[in-house]
Amino acid sequence: MLTVGVDLAAEPAKTAVAWIDWSPEGASVRRLALGADDTLILEALREAEKAGIDCPFGWPEPFVAFVTAHQAGDVADPHEFAGRDGRRRLALRTTDIFTHDRTDLMPLSVAADRIGHTAMRCAGLLAQLARDGQSVDRSGAGAVAEVYPAASLKRWGLPSRGYKRARNVDSLRESVDVLLTAAPWLSLGEYDDLCRRSDDAFDAVIAAMTARAVSRGLVEPLPEEHASVARSEGWIALPATSIDALHG
Template sequence: MSARPYGEGVLTVGVDLAAEAVRTAVAWVEWSAGRAFVKDVAVGADDDLIIEAIKGAGKAGIDCPLGWPELFVSFVSAHRAGDVVVPGGLGRDWRRDLALRVTDRAVHERTGLRPLSVSADRIAHPAMRCAALLARLAVETGTAVARDGGGPVVEVYPAASLKEWGLPYRGYKRTENAEARGRMIDALLAAAPWLSLGDHESACRRSDDAADAVIAALTARAAACGLVTVPGPAQVANAVTEGWIAIPTTPLDALR
């Protein structure tokens, strides 16, 4: 696969990243004259396609953790050196501190949703691929990727974006939930009549990976316009290494 050239409009890209290409989707959305048009959607995206898509976009949203919790990294390093300091209580709170990033807590506080733990769940497998992609992107562009969302890449969470926009955000995953996914797409198009899925509407109805890639591209637009959450003073240092999930702070219509 190779990235495809587009017109002069502002382009955002969304990446629904999985550990393997077969479940990875990329969406390109072009913005012009108060409208947005899905130029392409690719399901089964390999590393080359992802890199070229990000390099060609004004902003790219990746649905995957961009880093690991600082406390978890320190814990693993100490364990490797045989120098783990055992806290007073080895209970749930201690393990949660190792499992959750600062941004995961912030998302839960704002939306009630709980992102998967990159240090204690299967999302770690896509995160490993993501780390390699970000390293390759830094080499090819000559600039390190800002994990706090301040650069060309931002971490996104489609379910949280959908919820903040007042759209259906649960139960649309997997092939057997095509009907629920169809209702979500219907609600999205009703809320954003300026958005055209074009020839790719059927792909979004058929594949939750494709649908999430489009939502990721829309969230990237929100981030590019400064319409998302950003780390507070006490969160900045962690966001730089752990990553920061950008959550929309305005209605969907503001993206125009």
């Protein structure tokens, strides 16, 4: 089985893609690329049996409705979204709140943070994938699933914070060591050093591993009451087992 992980950024320079081959003997990183443009990402997504993308797949439904009404000059109650609680309803998706409740980690707001630039790029990639005939379901039921590497790491009992940015490269190296200790069946091969130098590359590997969890049904089930909104806003796949279950 081949899974792909994409640590998406607004521009190719900070975008990483990982390909992981899975077999009864173990899992090995076949390829790990930094500076990935749309052509390379789509090539990888088409090849994968399941892919995970670290980026919001959609925007909060209340935010979309609010902007649409504002554009038409038809916001019924200007006070409805006033204050912190009101803005929170606009800024956060259902899956963001669900993820926070279960992991104590809060994803970036696609409506009120710079991650929105990345989500615009992601929307274009998903649209092209659908035009190519791939099954695209923002809830994760299709060819791709939305993932959140920090949440995956935390669910697997691994360090999930403090390894981002160049100043934390020592923590990144430690995170790689902890991952390989927890998953001795995983081989980074020639890309071991790249994972220790680039948190983007490391997150792409975690995204590909999370895609494996999704493909095997080893993630939190999507609550029925959130199924409809998940197909619109996107849904973060949260691992529900130990990391060993990926290879078992």
